[in-house]
Amino acid sequence: MSPVEMNLEARFEAYVAEDKKIEPKDWMPDAYRKTLIRQISQHAHSEIVGMLPEGNWITRAPSLKRKAILLAKVQDEAGHGLYLYSACETLGVSRDEVLNDLHSGKAKYSSIFNYPTLNWADIGAVGWLVDGAAIMNQVPLCKCSYGPYARAMVRVCKEESFHQRQGFQIMLTMAEGTPDQKAMAQDALNRWWWPALMMFGPSDADSPHSAQSMKWNIKRFSNDELRQKFVDMTVPQAELLGLTVPDPDLRWNEARGHYDFGPIDWEEFFQVIQGNGPCNKERLDARRTAHERGAWVRDAAAAHAKKSAARRANTSETHAA
């Protein structure tokens, strides 16, 4: 490393230590840039792929009101993906590169979206648990050291709160409905609980990038801390619904002031990440197909833009003459 670079690195470290923001044109270590590109692009991909399990129920929503709400939510997810892709591009990668990495399977997205939405209760459980866990992860990111990411997260968090509330309301309606409806709500909780806990990522001991990300102020809380916060917040909500969290080891620990909960099946988590979840292939195929089928639209719009620019140039020349 040259003396100039050492100086820059020292200045960067000092900046981050003082909790100041790094902006796109500021000098930053390559590893910081790489970490952010990986994290922000995966976050964006999660928003985009996350539209698929919910989009599955738009045409079958039980009422026009629920359908309008679900449409608005799915449209928000697309918006969140776009805020994040543009934050990612400020780090010097192109949109095409980032999308190619998703479509080739090189880039990951949140493993939760590789589970299927089997019935309407799942839309409630996804909003309540999956968006609830996402908010828990995302709120601290509003203060992350990279300016464009932090600003995108502020917008995302503002919008995400409606997602969780509408999900809980679906669960509440079903839990207060017929015994069959309540059983559906319970079944959805049974299937989504553990995958939702896995959303916080591996245990701190098995999370190799965590320490560095904490040092860089990209991450503010450890995976296990956030997971515990989520459990503590969600268990009383399940009680309010009159539903049972599917964990025989779950109990309030007076001494710790937290809920104790049972062991997570990390084997399942790593299987899903490696591509062996119930819907990995379906999700990726759907993304690729949508991208390929949209190619002619992208080309046509580009051709149209080129033509009208040429026409405008022509007209102004004629006027000038």
Next chain:
Amino acid sequence: MSSHEWPLWEIFVRSRQGLGHKHVGSLHAADAEMAISNARDVYTRRQEGVSIWVVPAAAITASSPDDKDALFDPANDKVYRHPTFYQLPDEVNHM
């Protein structure tokens, strides 16, 4: 697959009459018209704006972070540009 990426546009939104346009983010679009309509969908889904500017990102010239000291430090020692620099008698201190 499309080989030419649509250009990048920076988006500015006036949140209400009386305020300036503020940078909110960026997006890709084939031309200015499409940039406006995409910006409406991406950045104003909750009545965040009454007016949108779209600017080709390539058309923006920005100052370099390396010049920060040279550009902005000279203002540092000119405290007399601020009203608090002037100690006045209590009788006129609301001036």
